[in-house]
Amino acid sequence: MEVGSVRQRVYSDKELDQAEGAAIEALKAGSQQPIPDPDQWLEEELKRNILLTTVDAMINWARRNSLWPVVCFPACCAFEFITTAASRFDISRFGMEIIRASPRQADLMITAGTLTWKMAPNVRRIYDQMPEPKWVIAMGACGISGGIFASASYAVVPGYNRIVPVDVYVPGCPPRPEALLYGIRQLQKKIAKESLAKRKA
Amino acid sequence: MTIALPGKEIADKLAGKFPGTIIDSNPGWFTVKSESLIPVATFLKEAPEYDFKYLTYVTAVDYFDHFEVVYQLTSLECNHSVVLKTTCPRDNPVLPSVVGLWRTADYQEREIYDLMGIRFEGHPNMRRIVLWEGFPGHPLRKDFNGT
Numbered sequence: 001m002e003v004g005s006v007r008q009r010v011y012s013d014k015e016l017d018q019a020e021g022a023a024i025e026a027l028k029a030g031s032q033q034p035i036p037d038p039d040q041w042l043e044e045e046l047k048r049n050i051l052l053t054t055v056d057a058m059i060n061w062a063r064r065n066s067l068w069p070v071v072c073f074p075a076c077c078a079f080e081f082i083t084t085a086a087s088r089f090d091i092s093r094f095g096m097e098i099i100r101a102s103p104r105q106a107d108l109m110i111t112a113g114t115l116t117w118k119m120a121p122n123v124r125r126i127y128d129q130m131p132e133p134k135w136v137i138a139m140g141a142c143g144i145s146g147g148i149f150a151s152a153s154y155a156v157v158p159g160y161n162r163i164v165p166v167d168v169y170v171p172g173c174p175p176r177p178e179a180l181l182y183g184i185r186q187l188q189k190k191i192a193k194e195s196l197a198k199r200k201a
Numbered sequence: 202m203t204i205a206l207p208g209k210e211i212a213d214k215l216a217g218k219f220p221g222t223i224i225d226s227n228p229g230w231f232t233v234k235s236e237s238l239i240p241v242a243t244f245l246k247e248a249p250e251y252d253f254k255y256l257t258y259v260t261a262v263d264y265f266d267h268f269e270v271v272y273q274l275t276s277l278e279c280n281h282s283v284v285l286k287t288t289c290p291r292d293n294p295v296l297p298s299v300v301g302l303w304r305t306a307d308y309q310e311r312e313i314y315d316l317m318g319i320r321f322e323g324h325p326n327m328r329r330i331v332l333w334e335g336f337p338g339h340p341l342r343k344d345f346n347g348t
Contacts, residue, residue: 118333154340155332 056195063107063133064191065095067184070106072126075113077140077174084177094184103129108187109164110180114142114149115157127164135191137183138166141173148173204281205229211251211283215241230284232269238287239297245274245285246302252276253283256303259310261317263343268294268319289319298324316341 011019073081085091085099100106103126115123127134138160141147146158160166167190170183212226215233222237233241245253253274262269268289275282289296298321299306310321311330318339321327329336338345 118331154336154345 056197057192059196060192060194064188067094067096067108067135067187068098068100068106069096069108069110070103070126070130071099071101072109072123073112074115074119074123075142077112077143080172080174080177080180081110081112081139084180089177089181091181091184094181094188096184103127104131106130107134109134109136110139111136111143111160111164111166112139112174114147115160115163116155117157118155120157120163123160124163133194135167135187136160136164137168137170137180137187139170139180139183140175141171144169144171203275206281206283208283208285211245215244218244224288230271230286232286232288235287235289235296239299239302242272242274242285242299242302245283251283252278254278256299256305257282259299259306259313261313261319261341263317263341265291265343267291268317270296270313270319272299294319295322296320297322298327300324315339318342 083089085097091097096108103109107130109127109130111123127136138144142149142156143160146153146156149156150158157163168183168187170179172179175183207228208231209226209228212223212231215231216223219233219237219241222233222241223231224234225232245251253276255275255277257273257275258271260271262271268291270287270289272285272287273282274285287296294317296319298310300310300321301323306321307324307326308330310324311326311328313319314321314324314327315329315331316339328334332340
């Protein structure tokens with residue numbers, strides 16, 4: 001049986017052309033007006049990609065996610081900090097992978113280790129050289145209170161808060177990298193609440 | 202291994218050459234009067250049978266009524282060593298410096314001065330080495346109370 005003869009029996013070529021023409025006419029009849037912009041409900045500002053927020057939220061977001069620590073490693077806590085910065089714990093997940101050797105390019109001081117009075121003026125000088133805004137995490141027992149040297153030593157500073165203002169205290173001897181990362185997260189939460197109107201002392 | 206020479210034998214030999222200088226001697230060490238420290242040390246360094254050209258360390262001990270300064274001398278040629286001690290009173294802690302014989306003593310005598318308060322006469326640079334100038338007292342003394 002021929003294919004042509006079967007089709008001939010159902011629709012002729014002319015009938016198919018007429019059906020196609022009717023569909024086009026129907027679509028054309030229903031498309032006389034342009035379809036409106038589905039985002040028409042948005043305001044003009046948003047159409048130009050403007051996001052409304054506060055200056056504080058914007059700046060705090062930028063600051064807390066790009067904390068650059070300065071090198072201040074007077075003693076053994078430095079090894080836990082180095083581990084934190086290395087691939088297993090990976091401090092760069094929080095935007096902090098660039099550990100600066102120059103205090104002028106840093107905004108976070110992680111005080112990893114025992115501080116002696118003889119070293120204290122140098123640490124204070126590093127802190128003074130850091131540009132505002134700047135934050136300090138006191139890492140480890142020695143950084144918080146002098147640690148095992150707190151009670152009897154003539155040479156050890158009993159806590160970094162005698163020298164520089166401390167934002168977050170991370171206990172441990174030394175703290176595990178997880179603890180230091182938790183301390184950094186706490187500092188980020190703290191920065192998120194800061195305001196440009198109230199400057200740090 | 203370096204042989205530790207018996208202090209008593211050396212002290213007995215020295216007693217003839219330096220009469221009246223040996224305060225105490227036993228197999229481990231011997232103690233000389235501070236006035237004769239330099240002659241005895243010079244002899245021990247120069248004499249070929251001892252040849253103590255190397256000073257391993259200098260350190261000091263506080264015995265409440267007096268200070269004791271300990272020198273460990275070593276001969277790298279003969280591979281032997283001995284411990285020499287001397288004493289000084291607490292109220293006037295002054296000893297002759299051995300920097301002229303062994304340059305090793307330079308920093309170590311400064312450290313003893315810093316932490317124990319014994320002054321070494323003849324030292325070229327008798328200043329504190331660890332603590333800062335103006336620190337009150339000498340912290341390794343038994344009667345130091347730093348808190």
